[in-house]
Amino acid sequence: AQSVTQLDSQVPVFEEAPVELRCNYSSSVSVYLFWYVQYPNQGLQLLLKYLSGSTLVKGINGFEAEFNKSQTSFHLRKPSVHISDTAEYFCAVSKVQGGSEKLVFGKGTKLTVNP
Amino acid sequence: GAVVSQHPSWVICKSGTSVKIECRSLDFQATTMFWYRQFPKQSLMLMATSNEGSKATYEQGVEKDKFLINHASLTLSTLTVTSAHPEDSSFYICSASPPGPYNEQFFGPGTRLTVL
Numbered sequence: 001a002q003s004v005t006q007l008d009s010q011v012p013v014f015e016e017a018p019v020e021l022r023c024n025y026s027s028s029v030s031v032y033l034f035w036y037v038q039y040p041n042q043g044l045q046l047l048l049k050y051l052s053g054s055t056l057v058k059g060i061n062g063f064e065a066e067f068n069k070s071q072t073s074f075h076l077r078k079p080s081v082h083i084s085d086t087a088e089y090f091c092a093v094s095k096v097q098g099g100s101e102k103l104v105f106g107k108g109t110k111l112t113v114n115p
Numbered sequence: 116g117a118v119v120s121q122h123p124s125w126v127i128c129k130s131g132t133s134v135k136i137e138c139r140s141l142d143f144q145a146t147t148m149f150w151y152r153q154f155p156k157q158s159l160m161l162m163a164t165s166n167e168g169s170k171a172t173y174e175q176g177v178e179k180d181k182f183l184i185n186h187a188s189l190t191l192s193t194l195t196v197t198s199a200h201p202e203d204s205s206f207y208i209c210s211a212s213p214p215g216p217y218n219e220q221f222f223g224p225g226t227r228l229t230v231l
Contacts, residue, residue, distance in 0.1 A: 034219075036222070041206075041225070041227065042224055042225060043119075043121075043208050043222040043223050043224040043225045044159070044208070044210075044222040045222070046219070046221075049219065090158060090159070102149065102161055102164060103149075103161075103220060105158045105159050106158065107157070107158045108157075108158050110156075
């Protein structure tokens with residue numbers, strides 16, 4: 001069975017500082033990996049996804065993530081955060097399979113950007 | 116593209132009543148829709164997977180008679196919380212997945228249900 005671990009439940013940073021949100025997954029099969037952002041009282045918005053190919057994935061809002069198969073990690077990074085990046089971030093994994101496969105989410109990381 | 120809407124965005128109801136939440140894919144056909152429940156400051160918990168024209172598949176521990184799911188068309192799925200009780204108060208989020216190999220899900224904005 002697949003699982004996702006987000007090691008940090010909360011990450012406070014100052015504006016314009018770099019940030020890394022950590023995500024590790026466990027799966028015995030090939031997977032697709034996703035990062036979603038959730039603003040208060042809203043649904044989830046896709047930041048980026050890894051399906052295949054280059055291990056460095058660039059997403060929206062200046063975020064990027066690197067797929068590391070040997071370490072089974074998919075950490076999310078941004079070189080300089082803004083106040084508006086304050087939100088909950090979820091890492092998710094699904095199996096490589098034809099058709100729709102359910103996502104398994106991590107518990108989320110609350111990013112707080114302080115002025 | 117790939118917009119998913121939910122209606123209503125919030126609802127307050129009395130204990131014992133039923134509430135219907137709609138999930139629509141606005142610009143694509145969704146062969147599969149998913150329903151999630153999210154408690155405050157927690158992750159999304161998958162409740163059920165629904166495929167157009169067939170019965171929903173419920174996750175373990177989710178009462179299918181309490182959470183009725185209908186996926187009557189390729190753009191609409193509904194979740195009905197029957198005989199709602201205060202413990203059913205939660206944030207309900209749907210997602211829709213178009214045909215294709217990548218399993219990408221597009222999420223609705225969520226519905227806040229409060230049962231008094």
